[in-house]
Amino acid sequence: NEWMTALASGAVAGFCVDVTLFPVDTVKTRLQSSQGFIKAGGFKRIYSGIGPAALGSAPGAAVFFTAYDTTRNLLKKPDRSFGHNLAVDMTAASVGEVVACLIRVPVEVIKQRSQVTKNANSFRIFLSCIRTEGVRGMYRGYRSTVVREIPFSLIQFPLWEFLKVTVAKYRGKESPDAIESAVCGFFSGGIAAAVTTPLDVAKTRIILAQTNDSAAAGNILPVLREVWSTGGARALFAGVLPRVVWISVGGFVFLGMYDTTKSLLNGL
Incomplete structure (x- = not known):
């Protein structure tokens, strides 16, 4: 029951965020x-690539939260120290990201190439990738995505869990409500997004x-060196504002929707 609840809640949360904040x-x-x-398109064709994003968002988020909740429930001990539970949250987030990237990376490859290609057709981009690079091409960027996602999750999810506990204690409750959880997701997501932008x-x-x-x-380090040598810190933090906005609002919707859906399903 817990496994199915995490699966369904993650799917609903992921789809809502990826579709509404796609531009x-x-x-x-x-x-x-x-x-x-x-040259990459400016503000034109702002919805290019939404097809693969919509198709992959629900299963990607569902797999993440299933792995995250399962790992967390196996390791979490309520009577242990804050440090122990923090380590558990970090471990659960890392496991969730490694597993979810198996679905997320092929979606990212097709989506991002569609976003910067004139007159893009996602299916043709998919066929071109398979024809020129094979299945391996669909997983180009897997290592760099995992290297980005794990530090991001190591910041976002423990911070989200900590803020929820802090808010609940401040309000004299056992757990925060959906809006409070969403606000915690907003701040934890924004902080994690800003820090991990170079990755x-x-x-x-x-x-x-x-x-x-x-x-x-x-190889992520040579790419970071090249970005730094050609554009400096400004290039390393390119897109930081829309990334922080996207993930802050996304964290509000994603984590708030996840907790709301989970509460509704547990109440059935």
């Missing part, structure tokens, strides 16, 4: 592209690189 994600991707914002820039460059480009090898 902000497109702007962020184009700002991070090596082509530059205008997101590297991930975007790797996914969008041509097959003969050195970035296509997927």
Whole structure:
């Protein structure tokens, strides 16, 4: 029952966020592209790539929360110290990200290439990727995505859990309500998004690189060095504002919707 609840709640939360905030994600991707914002499409075709994003958002989020809740329930001990439970939250978030990226990365490859390609057709981009790079091409950027997602989750989820406990204690309740959980998700997501933006820039460059480009090898440190050498700190933090807005609002909707759906399902 807990497994199915996490699966369904994650699916609902993921779909709501990825579809409603998709234009902000497109702007962020184009700002991070090596082509530059205008050449990558500017504010035109702002919904390019929404098809694969919509198809992949629910299963990706469902798998993450299933792995996250399962790991957390196995390891969590309510009577243990704060440090122990913090380590459990970090472990659960890391496990969730590694598993979820198996679904998330192929979706990101098709979605981001659609976002920066003129007259994009997601299905044709998928066929082109398979034809030129094989299945391995669909997982280009897996390592860089995991390297981005794990630090992000190590900040976001323990902070979210900590803020929820703090708010509940302050309000004299056992647990926060859905709005309070969503507000905690807003702040934890925004902080994590700002800190991990350089890793997101590297991930975007790797996914969008041509097959003969050195970035296509997927090694994140050389890509970060190249970004720094060509554009400095400004390039490393390209797209930080839309990323923080997207993930802050996304954290509000995503984590708030997750807790709300979970509470509703547990009440059935």
